[in-house]
Amino acid sequence: MAINNPYATYQNNSVNTSTPGELTLMLYNGCLKFIQQAKRALEQGSIEEKNTYTQKAQAIVTELMVTLDQSQAVSKEMMILYEFVNNRLLDGNIKGDAGLYDEASEIITEFRDTWKQVIQINRTKMYGNMDEV
Template sequence: MSARNPYATYQNNAVNTAAPGELTLMLYNGCLKFIKQAKSAMEEKQIEEKNTAIQKAQNIISELMVTLNMDIPVSNQMMQLYEYINRRLIEANIKNDAAILDEVEGFVVEFRDTWKEAVLLNRKLQHDGRERA
């Protein structure tokens, strides 16, 4: 498969070599991709494609929930937000409501952007630490 599809090979290597923080960033980006696909499918009245895209977004939210470190105090709030997003995704799917997807997309964009800043800050701190050593 990988010999016939170099993009799939690249994606697989990117995931296998990414740092944990970057993997979370990939999950957020994937969730956003599927939300956008669901909105597009809704507009085009493609019910099956909408359903599949929303389920993929839900799977990513579930993965984010499973990987939360519950020893960190903020994780309880994140869990509640992820549960809310998951419920809203279900509701958007049932009601065929793009406005709900817009709301969820806003949350995921905010999480992704915040996480991206944290990854960049962590990378900078690690780099500065190496320069001093």
């Protein structure tokens, strides 16, 4: 008999009911989480964990690259930054340099924060100012 894991159920429901914009935000947050875990593993000398978390962060960046809407003018610049982030993660993993993880994290944080603002602007346009309700 399988035991239901409420957290896994919540995560599954969260992904299945989220908008594409919210899913992208989840990817940015997940990427940041894995970068921090990789950096922590590096500081603790856990090479295997550092590698695992780095690869998870890179997989997310790759997913962001694959799903990038190439019809938008800003896409070319975003792709360059995503490639840079992937290279920083790769180099950070190989060289064991926490500063390279920080560089990747800074760029992903900027993307995440900007994306959060876009979602908020779109919600305001769709639903009006929710503060007045």
